[in-house]
Structure formats: C-alpha cells, structure tokens
Amino acid sequence: MQLKHKIVALGIFPLVLAIAAICALVISLNNKLGDQQAQLIEDSILVSKRAELKNYVAMAQSLIAPLYKDGQGDEHAKQKVLDELRKLSFGVNGYFFVYDRQGRSLMHARQAELVGKDLMDMRDPHGLLVIQALLKSAQSGEGFQRYAWNKPSSGQVTEKLAYVELLEHWGWMIGTGIYLEDVERATQQARDEVANGIRKTMVSIAVVALVAVLFVFASGMTLNLSEHRLADTKLQRLNQRIVSLQEEERSRVSRELHDGISQVLVSIKYQLELAGILLDSGEARGASILKEATLRLGEAIGEVRSISHGLRxxxxxxxxxxxxxxxxxxxxxxxxxxxxxxxxxxxxxxxxxxxxxxxxxxxxxxxxxxxxxxxxxxxxxxxxxxxxxxxxxxxxxxxxxxxxxxxxxxxxxxxxxxxxxxxxxxxxxxxxxxxxxxxxxxxxxxxxxxxxx
CATH class of the missing domain: 3.30.565.10 (Histidine kinase-like ATPase, C-terminal domain)
Known part of the structure; x- marks a missing residue:
C-alpha cells in the first residue's frame, strides 16, 4: 500500500471506529430504554387490571354474602353460590372459578370438564403448579397470581393474571382472571417503536458517517494530489538543477581542456616539429628545443592530473x-x-x-x-x-x-x-x-x- 493510501486509511479508520462505538452505544441505550418503557407500560396496565380484578371479586363476594353468611354451610346454600358464580361473567373470557383446599375444581364457568377433578398437581407450560400457587396466594392474602392458561375463546394457552380469595368457613377458594394478550401487545408495540427508532437512528448515523468518510477521503485525495503536484514540481526543479550542474561541470572541464591542456599540447607539437627539422639539418639548437618540449609535456601531464584531481x-x-x-x-x-x-x-x-x-x-x-x-x-x-x-x-x-x-x-x-x-x-x-x-x-x-x- 502506498504512503498516501496509508495516510487516508489512517484518517478514515479512527472515524469508522468512533462511529461504530457510537452506534453500539446508541443501540444499547435504546434497547435499555425500550425495556424500561415496556416495563412501565406493563406495570401501569397490570395496576389497572389488579384493581379491576379486585372489584370483580368484591362484587361476587357481595352477591354471595347473604347465602354464605345465612345458609350456615348447608349443601343447598353452597350449590346456590356455585350457580350464582357460574352466571357471573365479564366479556367473552371473563369468568369465575371455585376450588377447595385439596385442589379439587368445584366450579368452572368455561371449562365444565374440569369440575370434580383434582388439579393440585397440574402445571402450566412454564412448569408452575397453578392450583397450589393460587391457594398459596389466597392464604397469604396477596391474592394475585400470574400463570399460563387455556383461553376459552381461542383455545390457545395465554398468559393470565388471577385474583383469588378464601371462603374460610367453607374451605373454598374463589377467583377470577384476566388474560394478558393486550399487555403483551402493548409491550411489543413499545419494543417495536424502539426498534424502529433504532433503525432510523442507525440510518441517520450511517448517512452522516458516509458523508464524513467521503469528506475525509476527498480531503485526503485532494491533499495527496496537491502533495503529488508539489513533489512533481520539486522533482522537475531537481532534474533541471542536475542537468544544469552536469552542463556546468562539462563546461568547466571543456574550458580547462581547451584553455590549458589543448594549448600546451599544440605548443609541444610545434616545438617537436621544429626540433625535428633542426635536428635533421644538424643544428644543435634542436636539442634545446626538444628539451623545452619535454618540460612542457611534463606541465601538460600535471594539468591532466589537476583536472582529474578536481573531478575526484x-x-x-x-x-x-x-x-x-x-x-x-x-x-x-x-x-x-x-x-x-x-x-x-x-x-x-x-x-x-x-x-x-x-x-x-x-x-x-x-x-x-x-x-x-x-x-x-x-x-x-x-x-x-x-x-x-x-x-x-x-x-x-x-x-x-x-x-x-x-x-x-x-x-x-x-x-x-x-x-x-x-x-x-x-x-x-x-x-x-x-x-x-x-x-x-x-x-x-x-x-x-x-x-x-
């Protein structure tokens, strides 16, 4: 990878890393907020449903109170109470049920096949012992119990919230319940809204991140292009200087050769020619001229050494x-x-x-x-x-x-x-x-x- 690409990558990588960290933080906080919002919705709905269940049971208690208090527990009064409770209903899936302390079903307004059966060991899909949990909640006075039960209108097992009370004199447990499909729908809607908000936020962050990355990339490329052009300009100037220096050095060597060695060698040539002519004619002066030419030749050799030494x-x-x-x-x-x-x-x-x-x-x-x-x-x-x-x-x-x-x-x-x-x-x-x-x-x-x- 070229240096300019490494520089651009070094600029983009921390930005992408920071954006990824921000996205992870936003998702985590939004999910946490969604869970809190769903829990608040569920709690508020359950508060109203608990109050509603208490009112239904209180209404049933007021309805059967004369029979419960005046009938002194005879079978006729008990049967009359069961008949009255069987008639009570609110909505399609709102009904009452009655169990004794041994977990035997005495009355069930929507599931008559359960009447007379011992359901003490019956478990819901979550493994909860339903009747035992209801009896324990009634005995403690808390009254409320959440479990999964077959919904009569749909035939599907659905989450249900029940409220039960004890009829101490008869050893009965009466109660009613409300199915919580609307709670599940409300909480799921809240979670869906949060998820939709997260998606929109992620899209917005992605758009901003893309713009930022493109800006960094474009800036890096622009900077690289500018630096590349500057480097090219400097390289051209350097090449021009190198060529100029070479030409200057060649001119200097050429000048020294022409002005120095060349003239000396020409002079030596003429002296040698003159010495040869004089020696051929038997004149003694030719020897002195030859000796002088030899000295000039030594000067030429020294000049060559000087030029060579100047070069290196x-x-x-x-x-x-x-x-x-x-x-x-x-x-x-x-x-x-x-x-x-x-x-x-x-x-x-x-x-x-x-x-x-x-x-x-x-x-x-x-x-x-x-x-x-x-x-x-x-x-x-x-x-x-x-x-x-x-x-x-x-x-x-x-x-x-x-x-x-x-x-x-x-x-x-x-x-x-x-x-x-x-x-x-x-x-x-x-x-x-x-x-x-x-x-x-x-x-x-x-x-x-x-x-x-």
Missing part, C-alpha cells in the same frame, strides 16, 4: 578524507596565494557511503566561493571526528555576505546545494557571516561507532 581526488580512495582535504587545501593555497591552515584529528571510522565525497565537494565549493567572492586573506579548515559524528568547519576573514539572501537563490551549486548534501545524510549545517568572519559549520552523525586515535 585519488587520495580520497587511498588515504582517506583528511589526506584528500589536506591536499586540496595545499593546492588552493598555492593557486590562490591565500594563507590556508588545515587541522584534523586521527580517527578510525568507516564513514557512510557518499559522506567522504560529499564533504570533499563541500570543501571544494566553499574554497571556490571564498576565492571568487570573499576577498579573504586567511582560511581555516578543521576536520574533527568523534564516536558520534564528524564535524567540518571552514572559516575565512573576508567581507562577509547576507546568509538569508544567498540561501534563497535557486541557481548554481552554492550554499543551497551544500545544505542539501548535509541534510541528505541527516546532518546539520550552521552558517554565520559578518564582515571579517564567515563560518561554515557542518556536523554529520555516524551510523556506526568509531574510535579516536
């Missing part, structure tokens, strides 16, 4: 960087007439590939600038190596220059090219200049430890 010092490969800079300093001293001092400590270190030649070129460029522009008389060069870095310092006593102005120039080799060489190896360049003192201070870190001698 042989000492740099054989004796190392300090020796190469020392020779360069000596040659500059002889050529320019300036006073040049060079100091270097001895250190054992294998410099990174390209560092020695870069430092050598930096010294070449610095001395060239001093010769052309500084009007200096004295130059000091110091090369000092430690375990952590190698430091090169060049100081002259020239007229100085405006550092900021010079570094803003975009043509030629110059100080900008020196800075780029240093920064390529992770080094630092400090440049200061005032009339009478200009200092170039370069530090390049060592990638491998070295020792001083």
């Amino acid at each position: 010092s042989s000492l740099l490969d054989t004796l190392g960087l300090p020796a190469a800079i020392g020779q360069l300093s000596e040659e500059f001293k002889q050529r320019s007439g300036l006073t040049v001092t060079f100091e270097a400590n001895e250190f054992k270190c294998l410099l990174d590939e390209g560092v020695p030649i870069s430092l050598f070129r930096i010294v070449q460029e610095a001395l060239s600038n001093i010769e052309r522009h500084a009007l200096a008389k004295n130059v000091s060069i110091t090369l000092y190596g430690t375990k952590q870095s190698v430091r090169l310092t060049i100081v002259d006593d020239g007229i100085g220059f405006n550092v900021a102005k010079v570094e803003r120039r975009h043509s030629g080799i110059g100080l900008r090219n020196i800075r780029e060489r240093v920064e390529h190896f992770g080094g630092e360049l400090q440049l200061a200049s005032i009339p009478g003192r200009s200092e170039l201070d370069i530090t390049i870190p060592m990638s491998m430890p070295c020792t001083e001698i």
Whole structure:
C-alpha cells in the first residue's frame, strides 16, 4: 500500500471506529430504554387490571354474602353460590372459578370438564403448579397470581393474571382472571417503536458517517494530489538543477581542456616539429628545443592530473578524507596565494557511503566561493571526528555576505546545494557571516561507532 493510501486509511479508520462505538452505544441505550418503557407500560396496565380484578371479586363476594353468611354451610346454600358464580361473567373470557383446599375444581364457568377433578398437581407450560400457587396466594392474602392458561375463546394457552380469595368457613377458594394478550401487545408495540427508532437512528448515523468518510477521503485525495503536484514540481526543479550542474561541470572541464591542456599540447607539437627539422639539418639548437618540449609535456601531464584531481581526488580512495582535504587545501593555497591552515584529528571510522565525497565537494565549493567572492586573506579548515559524528568547519576573514539572501537563490551549486548534501545524510549545517568572519559549520552523525586515535 502506498504512503498516501496509508495516510487516508489512517484518517478514515479512527472515524469508522468512533462511529461504530457510537452506534453500539446508541443501540444499547435504546434497547435499555425500550425495556424500561415496556416495563412501565406493563406495570401501569397490570395496576389497572389488579384493581379491576379486585372489584370483580368484591362484587361476587357481595352477591354471595347473604347465602354464605345465612345458609350456615348447608349443601343447598353452597350449590346456590356455585350457580350464582357460574352466571357471573365479564366479556367473552371473563369468568369465575371455585376450588377447595385439596385442589379439587368445584366450579368452572368455561371449562365444565374440569369440575370434580383434582388439579393440585397440574402445571402450566412454564412448569408452575397453578392450583397450589393460587391457594398459596389466597392464604397469604396477596391474592394475585400470574400463570399460563387455556383461553376459552381461542383455545390457545395465554398468559393470565388471577385474583383469588378464601371462603374460610367453607374451605373454598374463589377467583377470577384476566388474560394478558393486550399487555403483551402493548409491550411489543413499545419494543417495536424502539426498534424502529433504532433503525432510523442507525440510518441517520450511517448517512452522516458516509458523508464524513467521503469528506475525509476527498480531503485526503485532494491533499495527496496537491502533495503529488508539489513533489512533481520539486522533482522537475531537481532534474533541471542536475542537468544544469552536469552542463556546468562539462563546461568547466571543456574550458580547462581547451584553455590549458589543448594549448600546451599544440605548443609541444610545434616545438617537436621544429626540433625535428633542426635536428635533421644538424643544428644543435634542436636539442634545446626538444628539451623545452619535454618540460612542457611534463606541465601538460600535471594539468591532466589537476583536472582529474578536481573531478575526484585519488587520495580520497587511498588515504582517506583528511589526506584528500589536506591536499586540496595545499593546492588552493598555492593557486590562490591565500594563507590556508588545515587541522584534523586521527580517527578510525568507516564513514557512510557518499559522506567522504560529499564533504570533499563541500570543501571544494566553499574554497571556490571564498576565492571568487570573499576577498579573504586567511582560511581555516578543521576536520574533527568523534564516536558520534564528524564535524567540518571552514572559516575565512573576508567581507562577509547576507546568509538569508544567498540561501534563497535557486541557481548554481552554492550554499543551497551544500545544505542539501548535509541534510541528505541527516546532518546539520550552521552558517554565520559578518564582515571579517564567515563560518561554515557542518556536523554529520555516524551510523556506526568509531574510535579516536
């Protein structure tokens, strides 16, 4: 994956992660809220149904009270009470039932087949012992019991809430109940509304997330495109500078060959031709001219060596960087007439590939600038190596220059090219200049430890 794609992914991933966390939190809170809302609805409905059941049982109690109190428990009075309760109903599925303490059904208004049966051990689909639970609730005085029972109108087992009371003198338990389908419908409706709200919220979050992701993606692509264009521009400028530098170097070598070696070789050629003619004619002056041509040939060889040394010092490969800079300093001293001092400590270190030649070129460029522009008389060069870095310092006593102005120039080799060489190896360049003192201070870190001698 390319770096620009990694940057875009790095920007989108935290956003997607945050949105996912928000969605999970919203779903959790909404589900919790839905459960609370459904519970509140169920509780409020059950409160009203409990009050309704109590009223029904109270009404039945008031109806059978004369028979229960005056009949003194004879069979006729009991049968009369059962008949009266059988007639009582409210709605299609509202009816009364009567059981004795042993769990035997004495009356059931909708399921006559149960009358006379012992139902003490009967369980509902949830495993609840229904009659035992009803008797226990009646004896405790609480009266209410929830269980599953067959609904007469539909024939389906449905949740039911019953309220029962004891007729102590007769040992009976009478009660009635209400089926809770409407409660289930109300709570399910509440949960459905919450689920629908969650879906709408998720859709809204998804739309916002999509817009945000697209915005981040578009911004990243725009930034990448801008950076790509800037990089292309810098690359074009770099290529142009490289070509310009190559042409400048070729022009310099061509000029030196034409103005120096070429003229010397032509002069030698004429001298050799003249010496040959004179020697053929037996004149002694031919020998002196031949000797002079030989001396000029030595000068030509020296000029070739000088050009070769300018392109790359042989000492740099054989004796190392300090020796190469020392020779360069000596040659500059002889050529320019300036006073040049060079100091270097001895250190054992294998410099990174390209560092020695870069430092050598930096010294070449610095001395060239001093010769052309500084009007200096004295130059000091110091090369000092430690375990952590190698430091090169060049100081002259020239007229100085405006550092900021010079570094803003975009043509030629110059100080900008020196800075780029240093920064390529992770080094630092400090440049200061005032009339009478200009200092170039370069530090390049060592990638491998070295020792001083």
